[in-house]
Amino acid sequence: MQAHLLAQVLQLAESERAAGRPGEAEDLCRRLLDEMPDCADAWNLMALLYADAGRDLQAAACLERAMQAAPRHPGYPANLGELMRRAGLPERAVELGLRAVQLDPSHLVAHLNLGFALLDLGRAEQALTHFAAVTAAQPSQPQAWFGTGRACLMLQRIAPACEALEHCQRLAPGDPEGRLALAQARRLLGDRAAAQEHLQVAARALPGHPGVVALQADLLLEAGRLDAAAQLVRTHVVPGQPAAPGLLYRLSLCRLSRGDYRDGFTLYESRLNLGPADVSNRIRQPVLPMPLWQGQDLRGKRLLVLTEQGYGDHIQFCRFVPRLAAVGAEVVMGVAPPLEGLMRSLPGCSQVLTRLDDTRSAGCDYWVFVGSLPQRLQIDRSQLETGGPYLRAREDLRAGWRELLDRRLAPKGSAKRVGLVWGGRPENEYERRRALPFEALLPLGQVEGVRLVSLQMGPRAQDLQRHPGALPIEVLTPQELGTFEDTAALMAELDAVVTIDTAFSHLAGALGAPTLLLLPEAPDWRWWLQPETSPWYPSVRLFRQASAPRWDDAVGRVARALSLL
Numbered sequence: 001m002q003a004h005l006l007a008q009v010l011q012l013a014e015s016e017r018a019a020g021r022p023g024e025a026e027d028l029c030r031r032l033l034d035e036m037p038d039c040a041d042a043w044n045l046m047a048l049l050y051a052d053a054g055r056d057l058q059a060a061a062c063l064e065r066a067m068q069a070a071p072r073h074p075g076y077p078a079n080l081g082e083l084m085r086r087a088g089l090p091e092r093a094v095e096l097g098l099r100a101v102q103l104d105p106s107h108l109v110a111h112l113n114l115g116f117a118l119l120d121l122g123r124a125e126q127a128l129t130h131f132a133a134v135t136a137a138q139p140s141q142p143q144a145w146f147g148t149g150r151a152c153l154m155l156q157r158i159a160p161a162c163e164a165l166e167h168c169q170r171l172a173p174g175d176p177e178g179r180l181a182l183a184q185a186r187r188l189l190g191d192r193a194a195a196q197e198h199l200q201v202a203a204r205a206l207p208g209h210p211g212v213v214a215l216q217a218d219l220l221l222e223a224g225r226l227d228a229a230a231q232l233v234r235t236h237v238v239p240g241q242p243a244a245p246g247l248l249y250r251l252s253l254c255r256l257s258r259g260d261y262r263d264g265f266t267l268y269e270s271r272l273n274l275g276p277a278d279v280s281n282r283i284r285q286p287v288l289p290m291p292l293w294q295g296q297d298l299r300g301k302r303l304l305v306l307t308e309q310g311y312g313d314h315i316q317f318c319r320f321v322p323r324l325a326a327v328g329a330e331v332v333m334g335v336a337p338p339l340e341g342l343m344r345s346l347p348g349c350s351q352v353l354t355r356l357d358d359t360r361s362a363g364c365d366y367w368v369f370v371g372s373l374p375q376r377l378q379i380d381r382s383q384l385e386t387g388g389p390y391l392r393a394r395e396d397l398r399a400g401w402r403e404l405l406d407r408r409l410a411p412k413g414s415a416k417r418v419g420l421v422w423g424g425r426p427e428n429e430y431e432r433r434r435a436l437p438f439e440a441l442l443p444l445g446q447v448e449g450v451r452l453v454s455l456q457m458g459p460r461a462q463d464l465q466r467h468p469g470a471l472p473i474e475v476l477t478p479q480e481l482g483t484f485e486d487t488a489a490l491m492a493e494l495d496a497v498v499t500i501d502t503a504f505s506h507l508a509g510a511l512g513a514p515t516l517l518l519l520p521e522a523p524d525w526r527w528w529l530q531p532e533t534s535p536w537y538p539s540v541r542l543f544r545q546a547s548a549p550r551w552d553d554a555v556g557r558v559a560r561a562l563s564l565l
Helices: 003-018 022-035 040-052 056-069 075-086 090-103 108-120 124-137 142-154 158-171 176-188 192-205 210-222 226-234 245-257 261-273 311-326 337-343 356-360 370-376 381-385 395-409 438-446 459-466 484-492 503-511 552-563
Strands: 302-306 330-334 349-353 366-369 416-420 450-454 496-500 515-519 537-544
Touching: 003 022, 003 040, 022 040, 040 056, 040 075, 056 075, 075 090, 075 108, 090 108, 108 124, 108 142, 124 142, 142 158, 142 176, 158 176, 176 192, 176 210, 192 210, 210 226, 210 245, 226 245, 245 261, 261 370, 302 311, 302 370, 311 330, 311 337, 311 349, 311 370, 311 503, 330 356, 337 349, 337 484, 366 370, 395 450, 395 484, 416 438, 438 450, 438 552, 484 503, 496 503, 496 552, 503 515, 503 537, 515 552, 537 552
Parallel strands: 302 330, 302 366, 330 349, 416 450, 416 496, 496 515, 515 537
Antiparallel strands: none
């Protein structure tokens, strides 16, 4: 067929597709392919027709033929990559997207599709590069701004996320997905009123959408309205039908916050299946040669227990390792390097590994995430309340801290030594509720007979340099604090620890150290809403914020408690 006739037939087929006559368009493509089996454009158009009809497998096969016929054409791998992403194969989608942008670095559709595929894999930083290529060349492309906002949310860059998503809304005000993402960003920024406003708009366009319901539940949980959040989620979870993991996860938080650990921890397993929208809680599944432990008999077996989420979660849940050893398991722990030394003090732990490659060759029979141990062991509240300290500090490290504190603060006994933590990791979405402004700490420095010691790590440690002399406190360097093993030894030489809800609160509790824990008005599930004590840690007293965002009442009660040490 001559080139000009080929172009005319293709144009006619495209016109039929655009006019809503896919059957006629498909007939034209088939006639064309009967004469020219290697016509890449015809295969591509057939793929579009199949994709329009939801027949993605046939569409993918057609695009494979198009790529064989024209291997240098960037549009075909770009389109196939989008199909692979829709089919739940983001790795293949990324591979095809990279091929497309290598063939044509200016192919904006390829950059856009590749960006979303990278988001599906949690590779937000790389995704931003491809979204930026689109916004730079075509600033009016709303989906590129939507992708930029989602990537920033994954990276906990909340202000830039808001800016990108607001720009997306200006370009496409009717996009409910963009509106939902903007509501999430506003919530994380602490602007509940704006979050509610955007969420209401999204809810009208997406009634019953799991992401909408999950965000509605998040706002209720943050307000401490557990019953309302549970009721909302239950109305969208139909018994006997698959439910969105994000909804089951919110329901687990409601149950756990009430101390219903049997049902709560069963539902908590949904955290392992959360999607990209639940970026702060998403857990990556490792590729390991051994099967997942589902509760099989462990006598004579070697079990790999892997860390997950944050350091505090690991310290909280590792208490169950001695139970595993008691039923005959040889327990190997896979942890982040800062936890290595500390875990060696845990009874029942036979080996500690810090590299994933080493865990694959450790000769284990099963593996399990540490946060799944309560569910596998059917833990309830009564089993927690019988527990005591389960971690211990090394005596040689304690001696070193004892000597240092005696030198800097005068011999022990002349004043009570109290460790202080007021901030956590800024990328944690819980940080805006749990962290104390520096000014709120000042009453603690006025308590007679108390010497404060900073245990603060990370960016918030700079508060002491920004406010020199405002708070009388002994400052330790990050090098001195070192690992959790070092911090545990220091805590063991203190009279008390005052902290917000960070890994240090779990560390102090696991050591049995006297701890005064400052909690936000609506705390994390593990601290419940009412009591002043916790079954997880008998040595911890809870001091709850009376009303967000003020901390003066809670800090005042902590100061009075310190004066009575």
